[in-house]
Amino acid sequence: MRNGKDACPRIMKREERTIIFPIGEAVSFSLESIRRRFTRALITIVSIVLGIAFLSALLTISRIVVALSGPAAGAEALPSYQLWMAIIALLVCGVGIINSMLMSVTERYKEIGTIKTLGAEDIHILELFLFEGAIMGIVGGIIGGLAGWGVAFAIYRLPAQSPTIVAAVESAALGAVDIVGYSVVLSILLSLLSSMVPAFMASRLNPVEALRYEV
Amino acid sequence: MTSVLRYEYTVETEDLAKTYIMGPITVKALDGVTVKIRRGEYLSIMGPSGSGKTTFFNMVGGLDRPTRGKVYIDEVDIAKLDAYELAWLRARKIGYIFQTFNLIPVLTALENVSLPMIFAGVGREERLARAKDLLERVGLGERLDHKPAELSGGQQQRVAIARALANNPVIVLADEPTGNLDLHTGLDVITLLKTLNSEKGVTIITATHDLKMIDVSDRIFWIRDGKLERIETRKDVSVRPVARE
Numbered sequence: 488m489r490n491g492k493d494a495c496p497r498i499m500k501r502e503e504r505t506i507i508f509p510i511g512e513a514v515s516f517s518l519e520s521i522r523r524r525f526t527r528a529l530i531t532i533v534s535i536v537l538g539i540a541f542l543s544a545l546l547t548i549s550r551i552v553v554a555l556s557g558p559a560a561g562a563e564a565l566p567s568y569q570l571w572m573a574i575i576a577l578l579v580c581g582v583g584i585i586n587s588m589l590m591s592v593t594e595r596y597k598e599i600g601t602i603k604t605l606g607a608e609d610i611h612i613l614e615l616f617l618f619e620g621a622i623m624g625i626v627g628g629i630i631g632g633l634a635g636w637g638v639a640f641a642i643y644r645l646p647a648q649s650p651t652i653v654a655a656v657e658s659a660a661l662g663a664v665d666i667v668g669y670s671v672v673l674s675i676l677l678s679l680l681s682s683m684v685p686a687f688m689a690s691r692l693n694p695v696e697a698l699r700y701e702v
Numbered sequence: 703m704t705s706v707l708r709y710e711y712t713v714e715t716e717d718l719a720k721t722y723i724m725g726p727i728t729v730k731a732l733d734g735v736t737v738k739i740r741r742g743e744y745l746s747i748m749g750p751s752g753s754g755k756t757t758f759f760n761m762v763g764g765l766d767r768p769t770r771g772k773v774y775i776d777e778v779d780i781a782k783l784d785a786y787e788l789a790w791l792r793a794r795k796i797g798y799i800f801q802t803f804n805l806i807p808v809l810t811a812l813e814n815v816s817l818p819m820i821f822a823g824v825g826r827e828e829r830l831a832r833a834k835d836l837l838e839r840v841g842l843g844e845r846l847d848h849k850p851a852e853l854s855g856g857q858q859q860r861v862a863i864a865r866a867l868a869n870n871p872v873i874v875l876a877d878e879p880t881g882n883l884d885l886h887t888g889l890d891v892i893t894l895l896k897t898l899n900s901e902k903g904v905t906i907i908t909a910t911h912d913l914k915m916i917d918v919s920d921r922i923f924w925i926r927d928g929k930l931e932r933i934e935t936r937k938d939v940s941v942r943p944v945a946r947e
Contacts, residue, residue: 512820519808601804604765605865606793606821608786695766698804 535627543635554659584681600697620682628674749925797866801878856887
């Protein structure tokens, strides 16, 4: 009589259930994957940079305007249609990220299948693709946030003549540096959210089908 | 059952069958295969293309679920394992070698070999040390930092063999390991597999067309149309005189 599983020790122990991809390895893996498809990653990052820079510039400008003309100018400084334009720009760039990540998943079917046969769990695959998205988000967010802030600052600082206005613009711009931080956070969130669907699809692939797939 | 030889059979299948439904037609890729594979055996599965070799492989490797029948690995019925346990099994008990090598192109030879150890939870230091060791063993100690594209086919397959052995598996499944290699490098790979088989006692199961494989195999399973046609031992097929054991 065969009693199979009960006859031998359970092949796994509970505490081993928590293996995750070590962060260092996952990051270097994702970086290498980005490097391999550099042009596409670059285009995606540029689109993130543009979207984030737009938002960051709008917010910084509104801060400077408020600083120059008093809080009453708040509503004027950031008309809601401009904010909506920025939001739509970000949505478009989110779709761009989804698109580029989907291509990346399709190109790497075989790789994903191989990694799964080597013992990767769904969560590991998910991790790899989310890291890839996050890296693009961080890079795009930092560049975009700084660029938008810088442009807004330049717009008001360059034409300014009187020392009082220069000082006001400078202090307002410096006070608005937090916007760069928000931009980076927003950019990472946006990239993670957009990478979620492709990463989930990749993680659910059946290894046999993934291995059979020819690009 | 004997309790001394606890896992006498590394792999057992019972009436294993797989049916694919492709639109109006059903294809019986595998149709009732019952085999027992001993620990430390070097086994070749031979048969024409489409005979069900790869299907058998995927089933034994826990990559695909059978339509009917059972697979036991070290007496564990793998149909009863959940996704996590299957991943565990793939990581630690089974090593895979593919016809197309399937190395990860963005990783170096060393990183490729250490990849399965990540999934087995081996620490970084030990991982790299073991990977280096394995690569030296397959004769690639000088090429640790080369990416797959910088290696020849034979070298890539040797990296894949080192990778398959990373977690000291009990079984190595090799699907047409010499299929993409020329005669000479193919022979090198077969010799390497045989050496590892005798030295480490790892069970090696290869699906192959390659008749060179017969010389090193302990047994050969001939599969045709999804059925096990016959089982031969090396003595039955070898043309050379074989010393009595």
